[in-house]
Amino acid sequence: MTGAEPTPGNGYLIRGASPLGGPRQDLLIRDGLIARVGPGAAPDPGTRVIDADGLIALPGMVDLHTHLREPGREDAETVETGSRAAALGGFTAVHAMANSSPVADTAGVVEQVYSLGERAGWVEVRPVGAVTVGLAGERMAELGAMAESRARVRVFSDDGICVSDPVLMRRALEYVKAFDGVIAQHAQEPRLTEGAQMNEGEVSAVLGLTGWPAVAEESIIARDVLLAQHVNSRLHVCHVSTAGSVEILRWAKARGISVTAEVTPHHLLLTDDLVRSYNPVYKVNPPLRTADDVQALREALADGTIDAVGTDHAPHPSEHKECEWAQAAMGMTGLETALSVVQHAMVETGLLDWEGFARVTSTRPAEIGRLAHQGRPLAEGEPANLILVDPAARWTVDPHRMATMGRNSPFAGLQLPGRVSATFYRGHPTVLDGALNTPLTPAAKETAWTG
Amino acid sequence: MKHLLSTHDLALHDALRLLDTAEEMAAVGEREIKKLPALRGRTVVNLFYEDSTRTRISFEAAAKRLSADVINFAAKGSSVSKGESLKDTAQTLEAMSADAVVIRHPASGAPARLAASGWIDAAVLNAGDGTHEHPTQALLDAFTLRRHWAKVAGTGSPGSDLTGMRVLIVGDILHSRVARSNVWLLKTLGAEVTLVGPPTLLPVGVDTWPCTVRYNLDEALADRPDAVMMLRLQAERMNAAFFPSTREYSRRWGFDDARLAALDTLGLGDTVIMHPGPMNRGLEISAAAADSVRSTVLAQVRNGVSVRMAALYLLLAGGTHDHPAAPTVRENPALSPTKEPAV
């Protein structure tokens, strides 16, 4: 991070914001950095003043788990639309999952995605590299080439598909040590989940939908933490969804195993009871679980057993959801609701304060993804990746008013707390007054945002 | 009642109304002129995504006896990639002014999806969806059981329920929509239901069902059931490692001649044997059992028409303005306080 991107005018003076919910401060942002933090700063001529009375300042959110769909499924999402959604949702960095078409399993594809992100200029787009060629689970992709490419890939994942071959998983865990990479595992034992449609339990028994047992996730996590211990590597577990997984992670962390984990906002709020409607908007991988699981996940996120929130933002064209449950695609959008859902599930329940919120949405994910200039403290000299949030706002989720192309939000119609008022990405306001402003890059000139 | 999607949510009052109406429909089936004008001018579409000649002709006969116009729509291969989507088909039927859609579908929940989607305004009748439910089959089973139970008690069938009746349901519960629909409905009607099958063919979560679960058929028979319902073993299960061999399955969970004889030994003169059909003779039921005087197989088929007439009549005969009580499906109850774990 050079931190010296040009900023229009003479910067921004954010007046009266509460960093991490603490005492009110003024923050002066200039040349991509937080130039000053303190009360009563007088603006220079040309400095734009932003009244942040009642707003909380937080480090820009970092998503470890985003599906931007480009290249290949531009009918579902593009880097442009997805990163707009990210900016509106309060993110300054997202990790773009590798299951595009072609798969992001070569330096060429990850550099393409990286460039698309740069060109869009709304957030930092960090490609995730595939672990295996074509996500086929057979042989390792060129992880080193991706790591050394311009995209500087550090997170590798076959997300959507589990690296179920234990030998392959072991080798991948070992191999990425060479460049401080991490394998982000989609923990799903394939044989135990053949044809699986929803969490296996009381509800699946009634609905006659093929069950997706918790043990299919837990057995892979158990195996992988032992592998990580054995080869002394770094493991990241994607979208943890069961209470049993939490127990295994807790055990592994207590033994000093280098494992990190994420949880999605929807797994912090929704349960498999919703599937009773057979509305495929609730169809997701891993599936919605029980209220006991939700409770365990919340507690684990609060106590650090689970490190981070990852949205698993998965937009789908409407025809993939307007159909029978069994035929519907799995996945939910999440970028533009993550902050509100986490506030609702974690902050308003007293499980996390705003400092904790910053830890799980920004600091820890940035550390896991090795993004040196994201998730930093709101202090002088730090990169100005930060957001202003109105925690008192209440809004009703309407997927048709979102920037993502996906309309598959399971939160549609719900009233949620918290609204992103502004997003600063490298000192540039991508979002102002709750609406998209301009992107950071020269591409700003060609923007014609009319939403 | 706007739709008939499952027996899980069927109140006792509605179940009895269906069964009592079916009694009157059965009387029509015994007359020389087996036709009623009640649904004249109404259009019933049989939308079948799975072959099931039995269920289709039963619904067809029911609709025709009520003077409805019947359109048969065989729509196999329904995936978005292979052909027309359920949504497009539904909107097509809506454009053709279908008043009711009788839907058979391999995907659990497809009828519920159709009913709640807003793609179509017609009444939706579930004629079997995946491994979810088959409500009219359960209603015809309950109808058959109720007549038998009333006969044993020496009373009349209309208005009565199944209080105290002990019913065994035997076989592949996991994949059976018939079993699911029967468990809920028979329980609602007051029967005591026991499920019997190999543990591999009982769903995880069955312990929360309002019934008893056993693995041993002989022990279950020794508990003196009033009815034994044998489920069909689907061919695709036979090779899927749910049990070692069909021979072993048949020996442990089939209703064979020895078990037929055991009913006599136990002095269970009034115990009936049911099967939803089509039967695998010699596998889940022996030929002697299927053809014995205890067998209600043909009565079940006959009663199927009456029950489906009742369902069509009750869903379709009234004006469309009379459904203020139809549940408005709230698509998104996620934040309701009861769904949220206390923190």
Add this chain to the structure above:
Amino acid sequence: MTVPAPHAGAAPRVVLAEADIDRALTRIAHEILEANKGASDLVLLGIPRRGYPLAQRLARRIGAVDPSVDPRAITGQLDVTLYRDDLQRNPTRPPRATQLPPTGIDEKVVVLVDDVLYSGRTIRAALDALADLGRPRIVRLAVLVDRGHRELPIRADHVGKNLPTSSAERVRVHLEEIDTAGGRPVNEVVIEGGA
């Protein structure tokens, strides 16, 4: 239809008391026998709900006159729900039982019995229902009350009482086989509502 409910407009007034009903039914029973020249081939079919107890009462009176007649053997119930022409205008009603006497109705003299004759649509439905059940030699109609306002070319052969009414009024028949008031069985015909 169980307890006479207070109705907007005029208070309910009794137009036939129990003794009036008894007298009317006795007279109708005699008329039926006279018209039929005896009890042979007679079948009385009550239309639910209150036509059926009326048919039973008439049959008992006929049996009292002609002891060779078993009242139960000539009485039945004819439900017309499934033949109504107003099904789609009203909430769905479950049908009631149709029970014919063991002799059936072919070549019989069928007397349809109902409590109130009004528009005539119920009787139209009854005639259709009858045609699907068999072929009577003659069909006649007996009603306790004819309140006018016919919408179809139908008239009763035997009428207990002609009651001129306004269409805003409601005629309620209460019979002890079905109705109670304050826990007591009642037999009366009342008019409710109207101007």
